[in-house]
Amino acid sequence: RVSEFPDRPSRLTCGFAWIGDPLWDSDDPTEHVYEVVYEGDDAFATHMGFVADPSAIPFAEVIRRARAYWRGEGIRNELLVPGPLRVVAIIR
Numbered sequence: 001r002v003s004e005f006p007d008r009p010s011r012l013t014c015g016f017a018w019i020g021d022p023l024w025d026s027d028d029p030t031e032h033v034y035e036v037v038y039e040g041d042d043a044f045a046t047h048m049g050f051v052a053d054p055s056a057i058p059f060a061e062v063i064r065r066a067r068a069y070w071r072g073e074g075i076r077n078e079l080l081v082p083g084p085l086r087v088v089a090i091i092r
Contacts (some may be wrong), residue, residue, distance in 0.1 A: 001066075001070055003036075005070040005071075007042055007078065008080075009042070009082040010079045010080075011080060012056075013082065014080040014082050015082075015084075016079070016080065016081070017038065017043075017079040017085065018027065018079070019037055019076060019078070020077070026084070032091075032092060033091040033092050034088075034089065034091060035089035035090060036086060036087055036088065037084070037086045037088050038079070038081050038084075038086075040081070040083040042082055043080060043081045043082070044079065044080045046069050046072045046078055047068070047074030047077060047078065048077060050065040050066070050068050050069035050073075050074065079089075
């Protein structure tokens with residue numbers, strides 16, 4: 001990411017948020033979904049499906065998906081948020 005998309009935030013230092021309805025499907029009662037607000041203007045929207053289970057596909061496809069992810073292609077359903085999020089509601 002740093003060499004090809006240096007203007008994008010690092011996944012290692014960001015919070016993650018979904019755009020719209022939560023896609024969480026866990027039945028684990030210890031996992032929670034919150035409605036949050038981010039008041040900054042530097043969040044990056046992208047498609048989280050590009051980074052799902054890279055172990056099951058050839059390396060060339062992993063690289064292609066990583067580039068598509070960092071270009072912000074596809075359905076933009078994930079936000080990488082480099083600043084603090086404010087919780088406004090507990091969904092579950």
